[in-house]
Amino acid sequence: MVNNSQSRTARRKQKKTKKKPLWKKILLSIIIIFIIMGLGAGATAAYWVATAPDLNESKLSDSLASKFLDIDGKSFAVMGEKNRTKINYDDLPQVLIDAVTATEDARFFEHSGIDLRRIGGAVIANIKNGFGSEGASTITQQVVEKSFLSAEKKISLKVQEQWLALQLERDYSKEEIMEMYLNKIFYGSNAYGVATAAETYFGKEDLNELTLPEAAILAGLPQRPTAYNPFENPKLTKERMNTVLDLMVRHDKISEKEAEEARNVDIPSLLVEDKPETTPYEGFLQQVEKEVKEKVDGADIYTDGLTIHTTIDQDVQKHVESLLTDSDSNPIQYPDDEMQAAMTVLDTKTGAIRAIGGRRNSEGKRELNYAIQNKTQPGSTFKPIVAYGPAIEYNKMSTYHQINDDKPYEIGGTDSVIGNWNGQYAGWMTARHALKQSLNVPAVKVLEEVGYEKAKEFAEGLGIKFKDDKILVGDAIGGTGTEVTPLQLAGAFRAFGNEGLYNEPYSVTKVEFPDGKTVELTPQAEPAMSDYTAYMMTDMMKTVLTEGTGKNANIPGLPVAGKTGTTNLKDREGSPDAWFSGYTTNYTISAWVGGYEDEGGGRDVIPPGNGNTQIPLQMFKNTMTEISKDIETKDFVKPDKVIEAEVEKGSNPPAKPSEHTPSNKIITELFVKGTEPKETSEKFDQLDPVSGLTASFNEEKSAIDVSWEYDADADVSFEVSAQVDGGEMQALSTTEDTSMEISAVEPNKEYTIQVVVVSNEDDSKSEPKTTTVATGEEELEELPEVTGLTATYNETNKLIDVSWNYNGPPATFEVSVNGETQTVQSNGLEISGATPGETYNISVTPIGKKGKNEGVRGPTQQTSVTISAEQEEPPADDDGGDGGADTGDNGQDNGEARPPEEENEEPPSDENGQTDDGSDEEQGASDES
Template identity: 45%
Template sequence: MAENRTRSQYKKTKNTGNQKKSTSSFFKKLIMALFILGIVGMVAGAVTFYAIVKDAPPIDESQLKDPVSSKVYDMNGNKVAELGIEKRTYVKYQDIPKLVENAFISVEDIRFYDHHGVDLRRLVGAVIANFQEGFGAEGASTITQQVVKNYFLSPEKTIDRKLQEQWLAIKLEQKFSKVQIFEMYVNKIYFSSTSFGQVHGVATAAEAYFGKTLHELELHEAALLAGMPQSPNRYNPFKNPEAAEERRNIVLTLMAKHGFITEQEATAAKEIPVESTLVKVQKDPRPYDSFIDQVIKEVSELGDVDVFSAGLQIYTTLDPEAQAYVENVLNTNDVVQFPNEEFQAGLVLTDTQTGEVRAIGGGRNRQAADFNFATDINRQPGSTIKPIIDYGPAIEYLQWSTYHQIVDEAHTYSNGTPLKNYDNKYKGQMSIREALADSRNIPALKTLQEVGLSKARDFAANLGIPVGDQIYESHSIGGFNGVSPLQLAGAFSSFGNKGVFIKPHTVTKVVFMDKTEVDMKPEPKVVMKESTAFMVTDMMRSVVRSGTGRSANISGLQVAGKTGTTNFDSDTKKKYNIKSGGVPDIWFAGYTPNYTLAVWTGYSKTSETNYILSSEEKAIAKQLFKEIVQHVSEGKEKSDFVKPNNVILVEVEKGSNPPKLPSEFTPKDQIVKEYFIKGTEPKEVSELYQKPEAPTDVSINYDVDLKQLTLTWLYPEELREGITFEVQYSVDEGPFNVLKTTKDLGLNMTNPIKGAIYTFRVTAYNDDFIENRSDVGEVRIEIPAETEIDLDLDIIPDDENDQDQPGNEDENEGNDPGSNEGDQGDQGQNPPSNGDGN
């Protein structure tokens, strides 16, 4: 049967075999191709890895054993400080208690004794996190890697640096034992600064923070120290006890998790307040301490870098002469008289155009590690916030002019809570320039309500003010916590810098030991229109010229600024028996085209005596501003703020709303000059001040028997309110002199000069605006020659309470055209007697 298969059956069987053979061949080729690609990939990866790690710096044992100090340079490139040359207690591994070692191992590298420099398990987890959240999202550095990156590499988080770090970590472990590497680590890590100085190494830290040796440390103290290296300044228990305690408790939890202590021991240690065992040591001042504090903070933002042992070259914005002057002003009474030793001040001086910090006054009589009142406070800014949250946004988003009218009147927050001005008064309609100059609260709130909270928040946030995600109407007058002088200086300088915000900074460049340079200058950011910046600036010039900041004005300089005062709440007033007028904070922030200075004054802690009360104390912030800015501006070019082309200065009739141009009859004292965005300026001319109607039918009659002249005129009854008539006379075509001013429509004159020719002129004017006068009504008469010479003058009607006689006007009215100026012209003209002894 088999031999009888058909040809078609045979062919089908043959084809099936060929198909199997073809499939097998394809998979063999695929596997070979993948193998070759794998080889190529491995070779390429190896070549790439080699190309990256070949540039890694060599492991220098001397750098591992001895920290390399960082040098700080001022704005001129001169070295002003060296960080790292400090007292240091070195401890051998065998002298490190297991309690301390376990604390560090738990939080920094639990598999330290198991890996060979790189922890692959942590690395895989970090790769996954970085893939999901972006490179740098999570680190996987071992203690060995931390030793490497702190002393040989720059801190940027790049793949190249990470590969070099891992390579050097493996090499380091090949060269040194685990105990040697751990010894290197704990002796060189940075533990922030205290009054003890800059703290390096765990043994030094034990002494600096607790006044103990390592063997004397208790569990909670060892855990606190182990938690600090991740962010030394943030977890400094002297400066930030709450953050330090939170971090300490994390370490205790990890120690229990990994079996180094029991849960009960962890719980008991967590109950101990951080501040309870901190040491009290003698303070030791350092030069430029306040400024250097900020330098360290900014360099620390680079990431994994120990500024005190990384051998950095740090180039700063410090003006040593300005810094020295600031410290002298704050620490002596040579320039400013301070009320007592507890009175404090914090200030920051910056370059208006660059944001570079020139000097920092961190406090009066400040010592190393003391609280920095210039950079670390979080106080309510009071009215200094009004240009930032109220009027700046109104000009930016609503195109308000500096003249924009607003009514200072009884008003409430949107929830119905009433708001008052500082003087508990209302001043009615005014311009926003006037409202800012006099620091009126109600116009400020009304402005914020018109702008809207969202836009105001965005505007302030772009100027570096920490307002969070949401603001409230109380922000309009500074009712929030809060700002520092550093932040306020940055915001105010944006107005003086044509609307460009440059974050205040002390560091311009950092050079690492491997010659890597990091540019630290912040990027400029346009945060408002140039027109907004100029118009707000001009409004703040009124603050120092005629408003609440007059004592901060500096002759010869273009100065803009704003005052700020905060108030105690009722509970605090009652608790400390605060006297009426006592306040916690007084601010002044201002700028010239060259310098910006923000000043805070107050007390560290409120007590029954520690608060600002007297007018002299309240003026210190403005006095500090004036003295310091005046000093640093000496010899500098005194430039002005430049008006942008889209802003125009327009004359406006005062009080007009909407604004109107003055007419030819508008009194000069009722004309103001204000800035408008081009295209929004007023076009309509005001009709408020019209030329008064002229007196009509002016006539004169002479009664020969009575020897009396009677002068009369007519004037529309409906127009007479507020109108006064001025009567001038001339004798024999001589000069005209004022004879009388009157509200009536005539007057009598007796005994005129015989044979003389009298000419009378009558003019009407408004009592409030005497310059605005009507046309003249004129009449002439010749007196018969036989008339008696004696002359008496009476006004019709004869009213004892009417206007005073010529020569008896009140001297306070000397500028009134109807005053006794007419007496001066009578000389040589034989004026008539008025019968009252003159």
Template identity: 60%
Template sequence: MAEKGQSRTARRKQKQSKKKPLWKKILLITGIAVLAIGIGVGALFTYYIATAPEIDASKLSIPFSSKIYDKDGELFADLGAEQRTKVEYNEIPDVLEDSVIATEDSRFYEHPGIDIWRIGGAIIANVTNGFGSEGASTITQQVVEKSFLSPEKKVSIKVQEQWLALKLEQEYSKEQILEMYLNKIYYGNGAYGVAKAAELYFGKTDLSKLNLPEAAILAGLPQRPSAYNPYKNPELMKKRMNTVLSLMVQHGKISQKQADKAREVDIPSLLAGDQPDTTPYQAFLQKVRDEVEEKVDGADIYTDGLKIHTTIDTDAQEYVEFLLSDSEDNPINYPEPVTDPANPDGDKVKLQAGMTVLDTKTGAIRAIGGARGGLENDGLNYATDISRQPGSTFKPIIDYGPAIENKKWSTYHQLNDDGPFDIAGTDDQINTWVNNGHYYDWVSMRFALEQSLNVPAAKTFEEVGRGTAKEFAKGLGIEFENDEIQLTDSIGGSSGTNPTKLAGAYRAFANEGIYNEPYAVTKVEFPDTGKTVDLKPEPKPAMSDYTAYMITDMLKNVVTEGTGKLANVPGLPVAGKTGTTNRDDVEGSPDSWFSGYSTNYTISIWTGYNNNNIGISDTKIPHALFKNTMTELSKDKETPDFTKPDSVVEVAVEEGSRPAKLPSDFTPDSEIVTELFVKGNEPTDTSEKYDQLDPVEGLKASFDKESNTIQAEWKYNSDEDVSFEVSASVDGGEMQSLSSTEETSIEISNVEPGSEYEIQVVAVSNETEANSSEPKTASVKVPEEEEDEEEEENGEGNIPSVSDLSASVSGSTVDVSWGYNGPPARFEVVVTQDGSEVNRQTVESMGIVIEDAPPGSYTITVTPIGQNGANQGVRGDSSSAQATVEGESDEPGDDGGGGTGNENDGGADDEQNN
């Protein structure tokens, strides 16, 4: 028993000994891990601190100016070199100091340079939303960051920033640090420091005269100086000012009553009105700023002393700005300013324009025309900031590009322009109006794009499929409202875009299908560190080379034969597409576009009014801007033509064949067209439409003395549906058509005694007039008559009038025929159009054909004139017939505009766009 008890005790002790080491191990491991992490973090932070830059007093008060270089590495702008006025701390009024501290750093006078409470809140936000989502920088830290450090959001930079902030507070007073901050910060519109900002925005050089609303505006501006620009966005600035006032109340700087009174102010009433002068290249610099801010976290081109290498061609930029100016030498005839219907008592508004010029090979932006007369006050950049419906410039992107890419359609592919295209679920339709209200029926894809026909474009979109069209367009940088593509996008009537994005998309067609986002900055160099960030976007294939080339080839037709003829540059291989939009409630077009390219440059242009309720009276201005710009940039520069890739083949096909067929040996040259096909998708079948018919057989001709006629007869054994064209020549003269008949015999009257006749018969298809047989001929001699008999038969005054005179019209052809039963005679035919004689001729046949007759009312008068004996020259009575050729203009419309006129920007009814 004792042994059992001892054994039980031992087992209990053993069990207890097993549990105790497990907990100890967990605690020990945790402790070691925490200690290791602490040591590691401490060592890492120690390294960050040890490698932090020294505090350099010379860099504390003056912001670094950023230097901007052109495509050749030449300096063309030094941002931040001017617009500074230094202010001392004792010049800073309490209202300004209170507003800045309440907004930026409410515990500025309590913390030692870093704010532990703000850091704690920022850590939680960064853990929840990702590093960099919320900052905790005090005013002191902002001074350090702007003076010594890179703007990148990195842990190492943040540690160095906090360390240097603690050091800065040991060397300088709070007042000195606040003074540094207010002299260093950027306030927009080129103004550095609060003193210059007060002068720029409020016309006040004495800061003590700033009132509460003005101080609140200045305190709120540095967060987003461009967005909060009170000249450009007074409403947005008003919201920011109200936020500053609320913070001032919260931190006890002002009372609620003071805040409420300040909120009543009208922002524009505070402004000085002396806006900064427009500087050259401002539209381009705006794009540079946006690009750097977007791609380099926290970078500020106005204060960070960056070296920014750009793509600008200053010669191109100056010429674009010249074309958008009001210079008397400007070749562009802009319309006079018009009244805004939304504000009839306000100032008249002028037509605006935006233009982007890209290097076709790289996608680099060479020039940006941001607005007529240049940008003012960082204003709306019509080349980069707008979102306007592009009209028919979308057709290569949404319709025909995807069709070639995914279905391998040829440029000949047949599309039916047969009437309005219904928009499912609505009462609206897409129409084609370029043919005076008539539709073209079957046309090639080339012709549909050349003439900008809306119905074929919509049908192509539906056949391609919305998802496919959307993915193709997105690969070219085109975005859609709410990420949804609409049927009306097929004619550019729903989603919006701007010239820079559209130029980027068109450049891919010019560049063998390779796309990259248009860019203005190639690289950015940071001060002191020597670090360089490459900002050039990566190119990527957006389509096959066959798609790019075939679209380009069709767009070349647009500028030579179609809606873009006014943009053509003689002697230069260019391609392009027009686009206009229409709305039922707007006279004229709200938008007019042209986007085109050569192998060197791609240019996209928009014109319109900022208020799109105003229509454009002249939609051809983009054509002129393109032509002038492309001509100027291409001077003294070789511009090679586009190179056809091996994936594309040229094939001659018979026009009108559906599907495409090769021409036969008998297809007339006028019915053969050469089109482009994706290799391996060429037609192989030969058309039989113009195959030669079997000729007539057994043709005989004899003279019947009793009836004084020639009798001709023949046989035809084929089952083809044919008629027979009968012609004759007299004494070796020219063969003249006599008649068309479905019979196999004919009687030829009014023959001339003593003459030899050659009778010709050709079989002609009743289905296709151009399909005929080889001619067969037979000859017959008409004997001479005795003179007494001749005089008896042909006594003077024995010339009757013609019988059964008729005139039938087919299109622009008038077919005139008559009968005659009398002595030998010729026939004088007089044709008058709308009362004026247009033709007079004498013929021996009993019929004439008037081809290509212009529209009008015609009168055809036929008079027989005797030929022989006593009847020589004797005129019979005249007979007349009338015919009318309907008028039909062949001038194409501007750009394929159609629809029901129910368009509105951004809506689903924009179906008239061109």
């Protein structure tokens, strides 16, 4: 038993001593894993190598042309098939070879197609900064990539590239590969291959004439041919040239002295005077290039033989470009050559770019594209994006929402204020009114109401990127460091016209590679706001065009919405930028003008006057009218969540009008369903009408006496009107008394008298009360003769004084003096210029002037006076006139009768009842907010 037990113990100890340590197990496991991974990697690499394309000699010679198709699939541009002159290796000067190898592949003539040292450095950089951050491609690999592969940053393609590079080095000499490379590379300005580039930029057909600076420029161009284009960016070109010179010194291709001499060269002095021909639709193609570069990894539109399906509408593009020229047929009149302008046209439904006008008088030579590259402040076009849109989206603000525009807005913690552009402040007003008049204070207050973070979230959903990722109070009016391009702004506005759906504007729908591979690029739209927000903002911006600051952009018969915008400079009058962004259900357009610079190169304002800041509105109207004329443009559809509701104007919170609210106090506004007003206003509750209304005819005064009864304590007035024989009721007067006399009424008429009670507090009114009265027929009253008619001669004044009395119905008096007659209103007159020895026979006849007596003649009374012949003749006038006789009112001499001054005569009145006393009553009117 003991022996057996000992044997088992010994065996257990033996097993324990043979058990392997843990670290050995771990090491063994790691080795096994690496072996498996190695086998797997090897198998994968073998698969990639096996599926690599064959070396096709025909593709090694030239890069492939890319073709651009419009919305109808028609080719409108080809890049890469022209402007190429092939050269042989023997044509290459050593300075060019040295510059190229120092820049692109210093050990080109030493390696076998791949450079292991460069690969090692690139691996370390990619581990630190991510895959693709640094390449290790040799010139041989670049030839392979541009000839057979896409430029996507994939491990599989990199393995295939290296494999094919080894094959290429096996089949071709270094000289042949260098020749392929320099014939294939794109150098900008539509130049392919180094020979064409040398002629394009320097006018040199013989490459052996190239100088060191020129060779360095050509060697540096392929990295970024657009950015380093010496025609457009000589400063960047020189920086790149200096980099190449430094590399040549480092790799012992040139001396430091030679490099220093080359660095002192003036780049423009090297260039030819005639720039290359323009590219069609340059502004649009710049956007295409940008999108392909960003979305298709490594693709090159100039060398990869791509078929690029674009969104361009050539008819729209041509029209846009025509408005940016100075041709005689252009209806847009620019003030000078300095003003720059840009415009983008989008499809409202999809966001597809239909046209881009990048600048005025574009030469198509890679100039600054103001539509997609030049960012500037958006001004008041930001109000729908940063203030009103977010307020509707998050606070369900109505278009009636009341805002107090009472004074300039003080920015907290600063001495700055935000004021309205017109310098006026109109008190409480609707959001619709504030937006259509583009008032700043209400917009800032709305931003405060909705909150900065909510507003920022809303705007970012429309593609807006705030400076330093921070929203400021001034962003409500587009006056901060946050800037946009016309393309960005059009993209944001398009969402309002597309039921709130947004996607970034795009110019490319898909890209096809020569091997049949296709990359789809059409973006998917995402909701940026609710449909009710989009519709309500659109409805408000319709008012901008019909009643507000955008009237010059309105197009009758077309449902269109939009917003104006201008910017300011500190301590400067005027605007450096003017904007208009607007849309229909089919198209969205953003137009901009500006670009002025002062003597110091800083921004300057648009020349004042002549409607220069209105030019974007003209650009919009002309373009939208043209592109909409042959298509149906549907109106925007109101979603179920939007309610149209009548509101009593001025009510706050909004209230429904009562049955007594005057029609001019009722407006219709939009509300998010569930927020429409529920309460009815009591402001215009109807007043009680008058009672005991009576009217009687006073024959003696030929007047109507009207009286009524009303509460003596009520703060009211009474509006009295009259109607004659069923005619139009006309207001006579307003009084606070309870009676009135209506004078000078017509006889034998039926008068309907109306009295309405009007509140002195709120202008509310009562129902009218009426009564009827007939005026009696006026009897013909006989006119009596005048009495006491006398005529006496006043020797002192050399006048005959005639006077009489009259007691009868109203009359004028016909006075005859020796057969000469005149009519006077008074009971007397003076006859000047009496002649000694003459007898004057005077007669006076009354003539009725009122009612049935009008024109009736009464009896005539006569008298006479003789001037004694002994009266002394008056001395003659200095001018030799007849002498002595006074001139009467009508300018006649000798014997003219002149009535005496009438003390109580009223001045005559014009047809409006205004007295002609030399003073005009001041008229005033006030606009209602």
